[in-house]
Structure formats: C-alpha cells, structure tokens
Amino acid sequence: MPDTLRFEIIPVTPLQQNCTLLICPASNTAALVDPGGDVEDIVAAIERHGARLEKIFLTHGHLDHVGGTVALRDRYGVPVEGPHPDDAFWIDGLPMQAQMFGFPPLPAFTPDRWLEGGDTVCFGQVELAVRHCPGHTPGHVVFFDAQARLALVGDVLFAGSIGRTDLPRGNHADLLRTIREQLWPLGNDVRFIPGHGPMSTFGAERRSNPFVADSVLARG
Numbered sequence: 001m002p003d004t005l006r007f008e009i010i011p012v013t014p015l016q017q018n019c020t021l022l023i024c025p026a027s028n029t030a031a032l033v034d035p036g037g038d039v040e041d042i043v044a045a046i047e048r049h050g051a052r053l054e055k056i057f058l059t060h061g062h063l064d065h066v067g068g069t070v071a072l073r074d075r076y077g078v079p080v081e082g083p084h085p086d087d088a089f090w091i092d093g094l095p096m097q098a099q100m101f102g103f104p105p106l107p108a109f110t111p112d113r114w115l116e117g118g119d120t121v122c123f124g125q126v127e128l129a130v131r132h133c134p135g136h137t138p139g140h141v142v143f144f145d146a147q148a149r150l151a152l153v154g155d156v157l158f159a160g161s162i163g164r165t166d167l168p169r170g171n172h173a174d175l176l177r178t179i180r181e182q183l184w185p186l187g188n189d190v191r192f193i194p195g196h197g198p199m200s201t202f203g204a205e206r207r208s209n210p211f212v213a214d215s216v217l218a219r220g
Contacts, residue, residue, distance in 0.1 A: 005126055005148040009193060010045050012038040013103075017064040020152055020193050021045050024124025029054045031123040033143065033152050034195065035068040037103070042068060043075070054123040058082040058111065059154030060140040061090025062167075063097040065195065070109050079112035081121050084132050087139025088114075089169075115141050117182075128152075131182045135175025136163030144186060151192040151202075157183060159200035162211045179212050 006023040017036040024030070030051035035042050046053055053076045058066055060083045073080055090097070091108055098106040115121070117132030121143065128143040136155045140163075143152040155163040157179055165172040183192075188203030206214050 005145055005150060006049075007150070007193070008045055008049070009199075010038075010042055012036045012041060013064045013067065015064040016196060018193055018195055018197075019068075021049070021051070022123070022126065023049055023051050024126045027124035028052065029124035031055045031057055031121075031126075032072065033057045033193075034059055034065040034154065035072050036064040037067040039068045039071045039075075042072065053078055055121070056080045057121055057128075057143060057152075059142065059152065059195070060137045061087035061094075062137065062155070063094065063101060063103060063106070065154065066091065066094070067098070067103060067106055070107055073109070080109070081111060081113040082115045082130070083111075083137075083141050084116060084134075084139035085114040086134070086169075087137050090137060090139075117141070133178040133182050135165060135171055135173075135178045137167070138169045138171075138174075140178075142182065144190075149187070149190050151183070151186060151190050153183065153192045153194055155195040157192065157205060157209075157212070158194045158196060159198050159205070160209055161197075162209070163195075176212065176217070180217060 008021045010019045012019045013036045019035045020033040022031045094106045094108045115130045119130040131142045133140045133142045133156050190202045
C-alpha cells in the first residue's frame with residue numbers, strides 16, 4: 001500500500017465493532033471512523049501514535065458504530081461527518097438504542113455534515129470518496145481511499161458474509177445491489193475494513209462469499 005495512509009483497527013463494545021483510526025503520514029493528523037464506544041481505548045490509540053485528531057467519520061447510525069461520538073467530539077473539539085441523512089432516525093434514537101441493548105445512557109446528536117454519494121471527506125492530505133450504500137441501513141455510507149486501495153465499509157460487507165437487513169428500514173435487495181454496483185466496481189484488489197471481523201478484499205469476496213460471490217449473484 002502506498003505511504004498515503006496508515007491505520008489501526010480498535011475493536012470496541014461487547015459487539016467487537018471495528019473502530020478505525022486513520023492517520024495521514026504527511027501531517028500526522030488523524031480521523032476516526034465509527035467510534036462505537038470504549039472511548040478510553042480509542043484515546044489510548046490516538047496517543048500511542050502521537051497523532052492529532054481532526055475529524056470523526058460515521059458509516060451509519062447504529063449504536064455500536066456511533067456510541068462514542070459525542071464523548072470524543074467534545075473531548076477533541078472536532079467535527080463529525082456522516083452518515084447520509086436517511087440514518088438520522090437511528091441517531092435520534094440513540095437513547096432508546098442504548099436502553100434496549102443495555103449500554104450506558106447515550107445522547108442523540110446531529111452530525112456537523114451529512115454526507116451524500118459522490119461527496120468527499122478529507123483530513124490532513126488524505127481524501128476519501130463517499131459512496132451511499134443503503135441496505136443494512138438506509139443512510140449507510142462507505143469511505144474509499146483510491147490511492148491506498150482501501151475501503152471502510154461498515155456493516156455492508158464482511159469477510160464471508162454481508163450485513164443483516166432485518167432491523168428497521170433494512171432492505172436485502174438494496175444491500176445486494178449496493179455491493180454489486182457500489183463496491184465491486186472499485187476493483188478486486190481493494191482491501192476493506194468491515195464493521196466486524198477480519199479484513200478481506202473485494203476480489204476474495206467475489207470468489208467465495210456465500211451471499212455475494214459472482215457465481216451466487218449470477219444465479220439470482
């Protein structure tokens with residue numbers, strides 16, 4: 001991978017969600033993607049790298065992806081960007097989500113910037129393309145670094161699986177279309193960080209993922 005981006009994956013919450021610390025080597029500035037909780041673990045990672053946090057990016061509004069956002073936003077005084085506005089109902093419902101899943105009380109919040117497909121987000125000298133990828137949630141977005149050939153896909157796609165669609169406003173057909181039309185065209189060589197579990201590549205998933213391999217989708 002070109003030396004345009006460094007990252008550390010920090011599993012957080014009892015759901016072991018992959019919060020990702022992205023670091024721009026040229027400026028040593030950083031962005032967090034999906035800080036779902038365990039805020040002190042995330043702070044320790046930032047300090048370990050000696051990086052200056054510049055922004056928080058969110059793929060979607062589920063609790064395990066956004067639960068630490070307000071604490072980190074307030075601690076570092078940084079803006080929050082994402083997800084797409086169709087996920088506002090999830091973020092507005094954070095207090096109820098926390099209660100339902102046995103998490104400590106959490107406040108709702110409003111991102112500083114909602115994102116649309118075709119937008120870009122930036123920190124340091126790093127620019128990430130934004131793709132609107134509904135299905136798991138209606139306002140899910142994916143972040144893609146074309147230079148580093150790295151995508152942060154939240155709960156759209158996993159190594160060997162795909163995101164669940166049985167939660168409010170999930171849609172299985174939308175998710176399959178999203179993966180086929182928004183992820184696969186980025187290239188088989190692209191590595192991706194999923195919301196849970198190990199990294200993989202789009203090429204590996206196209207060959208063997210039991211839900212979205214090319215051979216499976218061709219039968220659909």
